[in-house]
Amino acid sequence: MTVESTAARKPRRSAGTKKSPSTKPELVQLLTPEGKRVKHAENAVYDKYVADITPEDLRGLYRDMVLTRRFDAEATSLQRQGELGLWASLLGQEAAQIGSGRALRDDDYVFPTYREHGVAWCRGVDPTNLLGMFRGVNNGGWDPNSNNFQLYTIVIGSQTLHATGYAMGVAKDGTDSAVIAYFGDGASSQGDVAEAFTFSAVYNAPVVFFCQNNQWAISEPTEKQTRVPLYQRAQGFGFPGVRVDGNDVLACLAVTKWALERARSGEGPTLVEAYTYRMGAHTTSDDPTRYRGDEERLAWEAKDPILRLRQYLESANHADEGFFAELEAESEALGRRVREAVRAMPDPDHFAIFENAYADGHALVDEERAQFAAYQASFADAEGGK
Amino acid sequence: MAEKMALAKAVNESLRKALEADPKVLIMGEDVGKLGGVFRVTDGLQKDFGEERVIDTPLAESGIVGTAIGLALRGYRPVVEIQFDGFVFPAYDQIVTQLAKMHARSLGKVKLPVVVRIPYGGGIGAVEHHSESPEALFAHVAGLKIVSPSNSSDAYWMMQQAIQSDDPVIFFEPKRRYWDKAEVNTEAIPGPLHKAQVVRAGTDLTLAAYGPMVKLCQEVADAAAEEGRSLEVLDLRSVSPLDFDSIQASVEKTRRLVVVHEAPVFFGSGAEIAARITERCFYHLEAPVLRVGGYHAPYPPARLEEEYLPGLDRVLDAVDRALAY
Ligand SMILES: Cc1ncc(C[n+]2csc(CCOP(=O)(O)OP(=O)(O)O)c2C)c(N)n1
Numbered sequence: 246m247t248v249e250s251t252a253a254r255k256p257r258r259s260a261g262t263k264k265s266p267s268t269k270p271e272l273v274q275l276l277t278p279e280g281k282r283v284k285h286a287e288n289a290v291y292d293k294y295v296a297d298i299t300p301e302d303l304r305g306l307y308r309d310m311v312l313t314r315r316f317d318a319e320a321t322s323l324q325r326q327g328e329l330g331l332w333a334s335l336l337g338q339e340a341a342q343i344g345s346g347r348a349l350r351d352d353d354y355v356f357p358t359y360r361e362h363g364v365a366w367c368r369g370v371d372p373t374n375l376l377g378m379f380r381g382v383n384n385g386g387w388d389p390n391s392n393n394f395q396l397y398t399i400v401i402g403s404q405t406l407h408a409t410g411y412a413m414g415v416a417k418d419g420t421d422s423a424v425i426a427y428f429g430d431g432a433s434s435q436g437d438v439a440e441a442f443t444f445s446a447v448y449n450a451p452v453v454f455f456c457q458n459n460q461w462a463i464s465e466p467t468e469k470q471t472r473v474p475l476y477q478r479a480q481g482f483g484f485p486g487v488r489v490d491g492n493d494v495l496a497c498l499a500v501t502k503w504a505l506e507r508a509r510s511g512e513g514p515t516l517v518e519a520y521t522y523r524m525g526a527h528t529t530s531d532d533p534t535r536y537r538g539d540e541e542r543l544a545w546e547a548k549d550p551i552l553r554l555r556q557y558l559e560s561a562n563h564a565d566e567g568f569f570a571e572l573e574a575e576s577e578a579l580g581r582r583v584r585e586a587v588r589a590m591p592d593p594d595h596f597a598i599f600e601n602a603y604a605d606g607h608a609l610v611d612e613e614r615a616q617f618a619a620y621q622a623s624f625a626d627a628e629g630g631k
Numbered sequence: 632m633a634e635k636m637a638l639a640k641a642v643n644e645s646l647r648k649a650l651e652a653d654p655k656v657l658i659m660g661e662d663v664g665k666l667g668g669v670f671r672v673t674d675g676l677q678k679d680f681g682e683e684r685v686i687d688t689p690l691a692e693s694g695i696v697g698t699a700i701g702l703a704l705r706g707y708r709p710v711v712e713i714q715f716d717g718f719v720f721p722a723y724d725q726i727v728t729q730l731a732k733m734h735a736r737s738l739g740k741v742k743l744p745v746v747v748r749i750p751y752g753g754g755i756g757a758v759e760h761h762s763e764s765p766e767a768l769f770a771h772v773a774g775l776k777i778v779s780p781s782n783s784s785d786a787y788w789m790m791q792q793a794i795q796s797d798d799p800v801i802f803f804e805p806k807r808r809y810w811d812k813a814e815v816n817t818e819a820i821p822g823p824l825h826k827a828q829v830v831r832a833g834t835d836l837t838l839a840a841y842g843p844m845v846k847l848c849q850e851v852a853d854a855a856a857e858e859g860r861s862l863e864v865l866d867l868r869s870v871s872p873l874d875f876d877s878i879q880a881s882v883e884k885t886r887r888l889v890v891v892h893e894a895p896v897f898f899g900s901g902a903e904i905a906a907r908i909t910e911r912c913f914y915h916l917e918a919p920v921l922r923v924g925g926y927h928a929p930y931p932p933a934r935l936e937e938e939y940l941p942g943l944d945r946v947l948d949a950v951d952r953a954l955a956y
């Protein structure tokens with residue numbers, strides 16, 4: 246009793262300052278930050294998925310990352326110029342997105358957050374279509390079914406349940422397609438995500454939960470969300486979790502292929518934690534100097550996903566000067582195309598407000614639309630009369 | 632002391648005062664610490680009051696409100712921030728099934744002095760889920776009190792009163808007015824939290840609004856004055872309870888009422904006002920109570936919000952229609 250009451254009076258340590266257990270979790274890495282190909286025995290299970298990768302494939306991954314970064318930079322500057330209202334940059338997360346995105350088959354289905362521009366690229370979604378919602382001309386901008394790439398989801402975590410349900414449907418249909426849900430370290434705290442883990446485990450749904458742990462949820466570091474490495478959460482739900490070097494495109498490709506194969510062969514869900522870093526601000530509205538220093542970013546700069554693959558391509562003689570020069574030109578052309586497309590993007594018709602509120606129509610929407618039309622016409626009359 | 636300050640700063644000062652006055656007051660939410668919130672409403676508070684009292688929570692709204700309920704049960708007075716209107720829904724269950732009802736279920740034994748701050752409304756050119764006005768979804772629930780200040784002074788004092796309230800209060804902050812400056816007298820004795828205020832006296836028609844639409848209604852009254860019409864503007868301040876007595880008093884004088892809110896008109900707070908005022912003032916009314924608000928459609932993308940939101944012309948149009956009766 247005495248002991249207890251003393252304990253109760255002792256000042257507790259602030260939740261924010263206590264460190265996570267220090268056991269260093271393993272990280273699947275196939276390319277070191279210096280661009281060296283590593284083959285560990287314990288990585289063999291993943292390594293086999295990239296064992297027969299060709300120089301051409303590698304150049305393809307490199308090209309994807311470079312073009313995605315170029316597109317992203319263009320979007321950031323379009324926001325600065327006032328052409329977009331907001332932009333959520335993926336800078337630093339190219340390997341996680343291209344590696345996982347290129348692991349997918351066409352018939353697989355993707356459930357993204359708002360930052361999956363690299364995955365969208367892999368799915369063949371025209372990058373200019375991603376910009377509509379950031380410009381404020383629509384709330385989506387592409388047909389989710391034409392590339393099996395769902396609309397961006399802003400409400401954190403929701404899409405993990407949609408992915409799970411979609412995967413339940415895939416399983417019922419008896420096909421071997423797989424589903425992948427993207428989410429962030431911050432999202433891992435949402436109840437929806439825990440419920441997605443539960444449902445997917447219980448129904449053995451063919452879904453891959455791909456968490457990009459970019460170390461930050463706006464201003465909150467990952468320690469504010471979890472006391473265990475995120476990939477370890479899967480175990481408690483009854484499926485495997487793996488941490489992969491999220492700046493290593495080869496490892497991301499291999500681990501995602503492994504997880505997708507598990508899904509296809511009826512082994513159920515997998516959690517992949519891609520350990521990476523948000524190099525830029527949360528969005529163009531954010532000011533990261535308020536909550537994080539430069540040292541951290543500089544340390545991650547040394548692990549840059551693009552640089553690392555370039556070093557590997559060069560040292561292995563898989564790409565020559567001509568390739569890089571051509572890519573540079575392609576990159577510039579993409580930037581130009583995006584710029585022009587955005588500037589040419591028309592404002593939506595006013596009546597778009599009322600469109601598609603319902604699939605089967607709704608009397609009140611019709612009535613309000615008619616009132617709106619009459620109201621707008623009254624200005625035309627007034628102006629015409631002047 | 633009277634000082635001009637932005638509405639966001641007024642909330643900040645009010646939270647600061649509450650933290651100083653009562654050690655049981657806590658601030659909780661996403662990014663409320665070092666960042667000071669995405670609108671800087673909690674700027675500097677963690678630095679001055681520490682991480683034990685100004686708490687960056689995990690990214691989980693149900694968790695934020697649910698744990699605030701637990702803390703309130705333990706004697707604390709949590710003031711929680713929901714980052715944007717559209718993100719309150721993961722917490723909707725906790726708010727509706729627990730926060731609103733626990734006092735009644737405990738036969739009055741338990742009090743839940745929780746304030747849920749929600750920056751709401753449109754007009755800032757934001758992406759989806761950042762511009763909504765969900766107040767009616769909460770007003771329908773008994774057990775919750777719902778207020779929305781329109782200016783810095785009210786933001787300051789109403790926050791003081793909300794924190795002192797033993798009932799849960801949903802505090803809707805008009806985010807597009809965060810940067811508007813006005814005089815705040817931090818020593819004045821404020822009026823009751825749930826009482827409406829006539830912010831402009833008039834004789835021909837009453838415009839009733841709260842939060843972001845009060846300023847618009849004042850502009851409408853200015854424009855109407857140029858055409859020789861005298862509009863009264865009533866700042867309702869509180870959506871639940873609604874101060875029907877003040878609306879009635881105004882309408883008995885002006886005989887016409889237009890209610891303006893950003894939220895969709897269908898099943899909105901204007902519908903409740905229209906019905907009750909029609910009952911109370913049937914023989915005084917010269918025109919039906921008209922409403923101006925959002926349409927029965929999802930909040931549109933930013934480049935359409937000017938068309939969607941009530942603006943000067945749309946309110947004037949309603950004024951004309953009411954006066955035409
Ligand atoms: C339900 C909900 N709450 C709050 C927000 C506001 N918000 C937008 S992004 C974000 C942080 C997300 O962090 P994380 O999941 O790590 O993804 P990241 O942005 O780092 O890619 C927050 C809090 C939101 N969009 N949805």
Ligand SMILES: [Mg+2]
Pocket residue numbers: 429430431457458459460461462463
């Ligand atoms: Mg993150």
